[in-house]
């Protein structure tokens with residue numbers, strides 16, 4: 001099985017759309033297209049036919065390109081079953097325990113409610129990669145718009161079971177802001193302090209900081225490291241007010 005080609009497409013102010021290509025089957029899917037044109041242009045430039053869109057949740061900066069990309073490519077749109085009303089372009093609805101495929105690469109669907117009520121993630125176990133939308137960020141987690149700290153804590157606990165090497169593809173470049181906040185709630189964490197310095201340098205040079213990895217997050221992410229749901233909720237509230 002050839003490795004997936006995964007391409008980052010920066011759009012809007014801080015979104016990342018992921019273009020994922022299987023070189024054997026030539027199938028190509030897009031995770032959470034905020035907009036259509038830059039995604040179609042990148043796929044065109046590479047000669048990759050877009051065969052599917054995989055949405056993690058209904059927010060417009062994750063689904064805004066669905067209709068145009070589908071109209072231009074005829075691709076299938078896979079979306080969370082619990083958000084069917086809010087993703088009317090969906091062709092196939094999936095939930096925890098379902099499996100979706102890109103060529104011979106298989107992803108398990110995880111329900112990760114909290115940022116939105118029906119949010120899902122796509123875990124390619126054999127590829128050691130997970131597409132988490134707005135659930136886990138580098139040194140951060142998604143805001144609790146439609147769920148609870150208990151739900152987000154359960155999501156973090158489940159993500160923490162993955163191998164350190166698992167690459168985490170999140171949907172925003174929030175890393176610098178997250179790192180600056182994280183050091184205020186975990187000031188003794190040397191790995192976190194070092195990571196803040198590295199992230200400041202990367203961003204000053206205009207470089208992206210994602211994907212991240214489960215190992216990096218296990219060492220530095222105060223939300224993934226929170227010992228209880230109450231502690232996660234406390235620091236989430238602090239971050240919201242920051």
Ligand SMILES: [Zn+2]
Nearest residue numbers: 057059115134
């Ligand atoms: Zn969102």
